Amino acid sequence: xxxxxxxxxxxxxxxxxxxxxxxxxxxxxxxxxxxxxxxxxxxxxxxxxxxxxxxxxxxxxxxxxxxxxxxxxxxxxxxxxxxxxxxxxxxxxxxxxxxxxxxxxxxxxxxxxxxxxxxxxxxxxxxxxxxxxxxxxxxxxxxxxxxxxxxxxxxxxxxxxxxxxxxxxxxxxxxxxxxxxxxxxxxxxxxxxxxxxxxxxxxxxxxxxxxxxxxxxxxxxxxxxxxxxxxxxxxxxxxxxxxxxxxxxxxxxxxxxxxxxxxxxxxxxxxxxxxxxxxxxxxxxxxxxxxxxxxxxxxxxxxxxxxxxxxxxxxxxxxxxxxxxxxxxxxxxxxxxxx
Numbered sequence: 001x002x003x004x005x006x007x008x009x010x011x012x013x014x015x016x017x018x019x020x021x022x023x024x025x026x027x028x029x030x031x032x033x034x035x036x037x038x039x040x041x042x043x044x045x046x047x048x049x050x051x052x053x054x055x056x057x058x059x060x061x062x063x064x065x066x067x068x069x070x071x072x073x074x075x076x077x078x079x080x081x082x083x084x085x086x087x088x089x090x091x092x093x094x095x096x097x098x099x100x101x102x103x104x105x106x107x108x109x110x111x112x113x114x115x116x117x118x119x120x121x122x123x124x125x126x127x128x129x130x131x132x133x134x135x136x137x138x139x140x141x142x143x144x145x146x147x148x149x150x151x152x153x154x155x156x157x158x159x160x161x162x163x164x165x166x167x168x169x170x171x172x173x174x175x176x177x178x179x180x181x182x183x184x185x186x187x188x189x190x191x192x193x194x195x196x197x198x199x200x201x202x203x204x205x206x207x208x209x210x211x212x213x214x215x216x217x218x219x220x221x222x223x224x225x226x227x228x229x230x231x232x233x234x235x236x237x238x239x240x241x242x243x244x245x246x247x248x249x250x251x252x253x254x255x256x257x258x259x260x261x262x263x264x265x266x267x268x269x270x271x272x273x274x275x276x277x278x279x280x281x282x283x284x285x286x287x288x289x290x291x292x293x294x295x296x297x298x299x300x301x302x303x304x305x306x307x308x309x310x311x312x313x314x315x316x317x318x319x320x321x322x323x324x325x326x327x328x329x330x331x332x333x334x335x336x337x338x339x
Contacts, residue, residue, distance in 0.1 A: 002335030027053030029200035152184025206323030235282025258329030271303035
């Protein structure tokens with residue numbers, strides 16, 4: 001029972017994405033605690049498999065995994081050199097001239113990378129900013145020059161080719177390694193691969209990498225079962241009323257554990273007992289979910305909400321969201337098992 005994280009499957013997904021990137025070196029995005037799955041377990045496993053370049057969002061995330069990786073592992077901090085940040089053992093990805101000059105002043109030419117804005121308008125130097133400091137920045141020897149695609153999960157979106165052209169124009173003549181593609185960009189093809197790719201969501205078993213092996217299984221323990229007569233209602237607001245003699249199981253999880261109320265809003269959410277689906281009834285509350293188990297011949301000690309039949313993306317679709325949000329919302333109250 002609880003949250004089971006299949007490390008061999010995750011590593012296999014990383015290797016499969018790396019294989020699609022040709023000669024480009026595959027890094028690994030382990031920000032947000034490895035998308036909620038535990039960076040101190042995930043990053044060392046990927047290092048053992050051959051990864052040497054890791055990407056986090058914040059310096060604090062980098063410091064958390066630095067003791068768990070060998071000295072030749074590079075940890076890139078995507079937020080760059082924020083004022084007051086401790087970047088010891090880390091590589092800030094500098095996003096603006098302000099960050100570049102702060103880094104030069106405070107870190108005695110420590111290792112750094114550069115992020116360029118190729119059209120996403122989120123992080124990175126715009127063309128004019130980059131032109132103004134390009135010569136000085138390149139002379140200082142960045143370990144990486146990168147950008148990020150806004151619409152890579154939509155292969156036919158015109159923005160992909162536009163950003164590719166912009167990135168090429170901004171990095172013409174650059175001899176430092178270049179990186180544009182995360183998971184979606186890897187799948188767009190070799191034009192987007194450059195020198196280093198950054199597998200992220202696909203490693204963790206979610207779209208747009210549809211060939212990914214499932215990484216996460218989540219089983220919710222049953223706290224109590226009860227018989228409910230026709231006409232009796234269940235849960236907050238009495239949003240479900242029995243129309244037949246029913247057996248109801250209450251499981252120990254809720255929106256405090258990342259299973260948001262919206263997952264049950266259309267009455268389509270199912271929990272699983274082996275091959276048999278059981279409908280969630282009533283509202284998802286903070287700590288509990290109620291499930292109709294009337295049709296089960298035997299009620300097991302736990303019911304699965306994430307498995308091979310209802311994966312991360314299927315669950316996300318029920319809540320009108322994306323697999324990223326499901327994974328990163330998984331709460332700390334689950335008992336975690338790493339295969």
